[in-house]
Amino acid sequence: MSVNGGNKETLLDIRGMEVHFETRRGIARAVNEVDLTLYKGERFGLVGESGSGKTTLILALLRMIKTPGFIAAGSATLDDGTDLLKLNREEIRRVRLKRVAMVPQGAMNSLNPVMRIGDQLMLTIREHAEDGEIPDKHTQLKQVEELFYRVGLKPAVARLYPHELSGGMKQRACIAQAISLNPQLILADEPTSALDVVVQRQIMQTLRKLQNELDATVLLVGHDMGLMAQFAERVGIMYGGKLVEVGPVEDIFHNPQHPYTQLLISSIPNFEIKGEFRGIPGVGLSLLDPPTGCLFHPRCPKAIDRCKSVEPQLKEVAADQLVSCLLHEEDQHAPAS
Amino acid sequence: MSWNYTVKRVALFLIVVWAAASVNFFVPRLGTGRDPIREKLGQLAASGGLRQDGIEAMVKAYQVKFGLDKPLYVQYLNFLGDTFTLDLGYSLANYPARVGQMIGNAIPWTIGLMLVSVLIGFALGTLMGALSAWPSAPRFVRNMAVPLMTLSAIPPYLLGLIVLYILGLKLELFPLSGGYSPGRLAIASVDFYLDVLHHSVLPALAIVMQQVGFWALGMRGMMVTTSGEDYITLAEANGLRNRTIFFRFGLRNAMLPQLTALGLSLANVVAGQVIVEVIFAYPGIGTVLFQAIQASDYTVINGVVLILIMSIGLVTMLMDFFYPLLDPRISHTRQN
Numbered sequence: 001m002s003v004n005g006g007n008k009e010t011l012l013d014i015r016g017m018e019v020h021f022e023t024r025r026g027i028a029r030a031v032n033e034v035d036l037t038l039y040k041g042e043r044f045g046l047v048g049e050s051g052s053g054k055t056t057l058i059l060a061l062l063r064m065i066k067t068p069g070f071i072a073a074g075s076a077t078l079d080d081g082t083d084l085l086k087l088n089r090e091e092i093r094r095v096r097l098k099r100v101a102m103v104p105q106g107a108m109n110s111l112n113p114v115m116r117i118g119d120q121l122m123l124t125i126r127e128h129a130e131d132g133e134i135p136d137k138h139t140q141l142k143q144v145e146e147l148f149y150r151v152g153l154k155p156a157v158a159r160l161y162p163h164e165l166s167g168g169m170k171q172r173a174c175i176a177q178a179i180s181l182n183p184q185l186i187l188a189d190e191p192t193s194a195l196d197v198v199v200q201r202q203i204m205q206t207l208r209k210l211q212n213e214l215d216a217t218v219l220l221v222g223h224d225m226g227l228m229a230q231f232a233e234r235v236g237i238m239y240g241g242k243l244v245e246v247g248p249v250e251d252i253f254h255n256p257q258h259p260y261t262q263l264l265i266s267s268i269p270n271f272e273i274k275g276e277f278r279g280i281p282g283v284g285l286s287l288l289d290p291p292t293g294c295l296f297h298p299r300c301p302k303a304i305d306r307c308k309s310v311e312p313q314l315k316e317v318a319a320d321q322l323v324s325c326l327l328h329e330e331d332q333h334a335p336a337s
Numbered sequence: 338m339s340w341n342y343t344v345k346r347v348a349l350f351l352i353v354v355w356a357a358a359s360v361n362f363f364v365p366r367l368g369t370g371r372d373p374i375r376e377k378l379g380q381l382a383a384s385g386g387l388r389q390d391g392i393e394a395m396v397k398a399y400q401v402k403f404g405l406d407k408p409l410y411v412q413y414l415n416f417l418g419d420t421f422t423l424d425l426g427y428s429l430a431n432y433p434a435r436v437g438q439m440i441g442n443a444i445p446w447t448i449g450l451m452l453v454s455v456l457i458g459f460a461l462g463t464l465m466g467a468l469s470a471w472p473s474a475p476r477f478v479r480n481m482a483v484p485l486m487t488l489s490a491i492p493p494y495l496l497g498l499i500v501l502y503i504l505g506l507k508l509e510l511f512p513l514s515g516g517y518s519p520g521r522l523a524i525a526s527v528d529f530y531l532d533v534l535h536h537s538v539l540p541a542l543a544i545v546m547q548q549v550g551f552w553a554l555g556m557r558g559m560m561v562t563t564s565g566e567d568y569i570t571l572a573e574a575n576g577l578r579n580r581t582i583f584f585r586f587g588l589r590n591a592m593l594p595q596l597t598a599l600g601l602s603l604a605n606v607v608a609g610q611v612i613v614e615v616i617f618a619y620p621g622i623g624t625v626l627f628q629a630i631q632a633s634d635y636t637v638i639n640g641v642v643l644i645l646i647m648s649i650g651l652v653t654m655l656m657d658f659f660y661p662l663l664d665p666r667i668s669h670t671r672q673n
Contacts, residue, residue, distance in 0.1 A: 101575075110571045123585070127578055177575060
């Protein structure tokens with residue numbers, strides 16, 4: 001259904017992804033029928049409020065959903081036809097880092113405190129090497145120092161323990177680890193949320209440089225709209241586990257189509273104009289007791305009667321811009337009815 | 338490790354031993370009014386039907402012999418000197434046996450039994466506790482937490498009675514008491530060691546069972562915390578093998594507090610498991626202590642307590658020296 005503008009090749013095709021959490025009070029659909037196509041070498045930003053399913057989606061792609069959660073349905077097919085959701089334990093283990101790598105959210109605590117940084121990277125490289133093809137210690141160390149150089153760390157860092165590093169250095173070490181096996185897809189889960197803005201910029205520049213060198217696809221998850229605007233080429237907006245709008249970053253920011261996106265964009269504080277903080281009225285939905293029809297209709301200022309009963313589908317409204325809103329379906333249906 | 342720190346730490350150890358020894362010296366003399374020599378002689382006189390006139394002279398003679406006629410500070414200095422040369426004096430109840438000798442005879446039995454039991458209990462308990470908290474462990478392993486918790490709550494002497502009844506009395510698989518068969522010569526031979534081993538199975542089993550529960554409970558708590566750490570999540574996302582994550586990321590980190598507790602446990606080993614040893618009539622420190630308490634044998638009690646204090650002080654010091662090797666976040670060298 002997505003029309004590829006020009007020569008874009010698909011890297012990962014997510015279809016009908018469903019992640020459910022079984023709770024005592026019923027099933028929570030944390031990721032709800034998500035369809036998303038990621039192209040080779042693009043930077044995609046996934047935005048949404050807390051609990052909208054962004055991180056769950058990433059963890060589902062790596063098959064790291066823990067009980068009581070489970071992947072209920074869907075497929076996530078890589079360019080060579082591998083369906084991530086159908087691999088067995090050993091197969092998915094080999095895909096992790098080698099093809100799909102993750103840059104963690106809390107770099108502060110993402111490294112093993114009792115292991116030297118270099119040893120951690122070398123351990124990861126060894127665990128992914130085929131039996132009998134494990135490079136010798138010297139080669140491993142050279143490889144680690146090369147990785148450090150690429151992310152802007154000194155070789156001496158290899159001998160240090162995590163507590164001897166600053167937050168930015170830890171995140172660089174994590175990025176070095178993420179790119180160590182040249183992955184095609186990097187999942188970055190709010191990689192800068194724990195860092196100050198100066199370090200944030202450096203980290204994002206590093207990530208962008210590496211993405212360019214590797215020609216990898218980056219899926220950046222977060223809720224920092226400013227960061228998204230600068231980094232991403234395409235943006236997807238999630239609400240209540242559903243993808244409500246997808247489009248090129250300029251269109252999303254200048255011409256948002258979904259009422260939720262519109263409110264989200266207008267709630268970004270403006271540097272020039274001092275005023276009241278604007279937000280989105282109402283509170284986030286309960287996944288255990290979701291509203292019927294469109295999940296956003298109780299908070300939506302533009303809701304019409306049909307929104308209460310009919311579930312909208314993701315439809316293309318402009319070039320490469322997909323929206324899941326009945327208002328736009330109305331438009332399309334209007335001439336026919 | 339810097340020399341500066343080592344010297345300071347050893348000095349601290351000596352101060353701890355001195356302070357403990359001093360408390361040990363002064364507390365019994367703080368006017369309880371009891372005189373063990375007089376009591377002992379009185380008991381002997383009463384049980385032997387002797388006349389009591391000679392007693393005052395005998396008390397005097399013994400007081401001179403034990404140095405109790407001298408002023409308190411001289412006694413104190415003598416006591417300190419003896420303590421630091423590990424001369425623990427004579428047993429009051431078993432005179433002329435020396436305390437050092439009595440403890441020396443008993444301690445190999447206790448250390449042999451307790452050290453092995455505690456270490457086996459620690460290894461098994463830590464592993465089982467860690468597995469019972471590990472999310473990707475099989476369900477039956479995770480369900481082990483309940484029986485382990487139960488085990489930790491049952492005191493070892495009760496477990497001792499149970500194993501004694503079932504394995505010793507009913508099934509007659511193991512001897513009921515003692516450290517070795519009566520009448521067997523205590524000489525170093527394979528036969529003798531096998532006999533000792535055979536005798537130690539039941540008391541060891543009682544202690545191991547309780548220890549497994551104890552260590553498992555502590556480890557389970559730590560592992561639950563650790564398994565939620567970010568570095569575990571990232572290790573999994575990086576495609577490390579499950580076994581690698583469990584041992585090198587999970588267990589390795591969760592075990593640090595366990596090791597501190599193990600150190601203290603090992604230090605306590607020299608005190609023995611009094612009740613377990615008494616139940617099995619095991620010739621260890623616990624039995625010696627039990628008999629000393631029954632006989633008001635103050636010098637032996639003092640000796641056991643002093644040895645215990647020294648071993649705790651020593652083990653704590655050794656742990657302080659070795660901890661930086663286990664946890665790199667702790668360092669004794671000042672960083673510039």
